[in-house]
Amino acid sequence: MVRNRIRLSEVARAAGVSPATVSRAISQPDLLSPETLARVRRAADHLGYRPDAAARALASGRSMTIGAVMPTLDNAIFSKALQAMQAQLAGDGYQLLVASHDYSKAAEAECIRTLLARGVDGLILVGAERIAEAAQLLSQSGLPVVMTWCAPDGAPSVLVDNEHAGLLATRHLLGLGHRRIGVITGATRFNDRQRGRYRGVRRALEEAGLTLPPALACEQATTLAGGRMGCAQLLDLAEPPTAIVGGIDLIAIGCMVEAQARGLAIPADLSVAGIDDLDMSAHVSPSLTTVHVPTARIGTEAARMMVAILRDEPGPTTLTLPVDLIVRRSTGPAPARG
Template sequence: MNRKARATLQDVAQLAGVSTATVSRALSRPDLVQAETLARVSDAIARLNYVPGGAARALASGKTLTIGAVVPTLDHAIFARAIQAMQTELAGNGYQLLVAAHDYAPAQEAAAVRAMLARGVDALMVVGADHLEETWALLTTASVPVVLSWSFDARLPAIGFDNEKAGWLIADHLLDLGHRRFGMISGFTHANDRARSRVAGVRAALAARGLDLPSSCVVEAPFTLAGGRAGLAELMARATPPTAVVCGNDLLAAGALFEAQASGIAVPGALSVVGIDNLEIAAHLAPPLTTVHLPTTELGRTVARHLLARLRGEAQPQRVELPIELVIRRSATAPATSPALAREPS
């Protein structure tokens, strides 16, 4: 069987009624092409099923029109939501997003960063500030724009949140309700600066009221529903269980709520449970989850716009901290054993 000949750049130009140079410009710099012309070229490409040769286009333009993103995992909605926002913003500007997940393994992250740079991505985003020295060397010497996300480090531009403040906000709310016996279910803190910062924020809020959160009251678990269930079971099995449990993210908190329900522990009557993230599911849990909102969709868009601006040669801020806020729902109330206490003088 004879295979149909592959459409060429010249075929697209002829069908669209433009020059081959205009087609090339529409593919590499669509922002420089008039909307009506761009529409004709796009229509011709679709009708001919034309697939531009990436290597040839990259050689001609010095760009691959791809931006890389290296994230811990795609299993969690918090990262998927940011990646989706990045993809939407980049696609509207003629770029594609290349994504790699390293499953919280530092060596895998280093390999992913090296592979992205070797493939010739035009810019790169990584999550957090906890990296191997090998990874830092790759990031700080890269010949393309690189940005950190979720966390901050003076070595590179960064767009993120104050994760310590997130822990502080949620713990301070529980303190205002009158809680004095705390437990925390955290993600693994090794190689995860976000998890460590949230634990530090909880401890700082308690310390401001003359309390502490000893290591024995912090359970580390995978960021999963099962991790939340196991963490709550461990905390509640103690001789003096907590009246409030802070979870390092909403997925852990959802697991904790499921475990409380299975164990006959009334939330919030006998136990308050709170999270951090404000995932969509948080408002639909029973009871709806009190949490801290992290604007991850805005983060994804902001990262994309930051990198696109730098690719255009425009200066960008070294640090962009996105605002976070406490979202009060019904999973936390005053402890059953004591009335809510007013805020103590600082």
């Protein structure tokens, strides 16, 4: 408890004005005459005044805090989006309160509950799916919500066309002559982003008149280790794939590691493509062909949209960011049929 802080009333006294005027100097400076404003500012600076956020929140009903609920921070795509969100929000005077739930829908609901209790002014979420309890909390709070990566129709959201991403990666492999294409995704049951990508892969195959044999699709943890395991599983098949699509780059990189550890050459023996375009994907060896997802921009745009909504500014409330294929060295022509 720091009760030795300068209070607004002390600034008022020092500046010879009422507390109301000091308050206005902070939040609505254009209401004051330039001289008064300058006088108040001088007094505030001189005393080192810092408004108390809790008091402001209580009195105004706005906490100037936005909550973000992410699956995990332990993955560059989310931490990057978060970083961008924070930067954007900070510019508008908002603070970000972060919670993560490690891909558990129940924990996500709990995060939402906590953030609501904290009095956030809005919530930024990942994905569209949540348990009924969470949905109810959100709707009864009446707070603005911006969803990212995926969203139900009509809800304010910053999206990525996950299905298109899967489609692009797979079409690229098909174009190189691959016919036996494996896919390793994260758990699709709790992850609509991964599901969308998986759908894209299937669609590309269908376009080419192919179907995806169940054996060639597997789900793994969205980590490098998951990628290795998934790859091992696919390579151990009687008829292993000549190309693999990873649901995220981390999985794809894990694939490459596993394949290389088995003495396979990439892309000569196996082509690997990812989705995300992590920083590191350009630097692994061989560099990873992937579908670029503008992760940081998702964060920026979600933050921008949230602020616009809070300010009642008109504008589109759904935004779909483009994804595009980045061809690097991890994919190549399908080996001639043995």
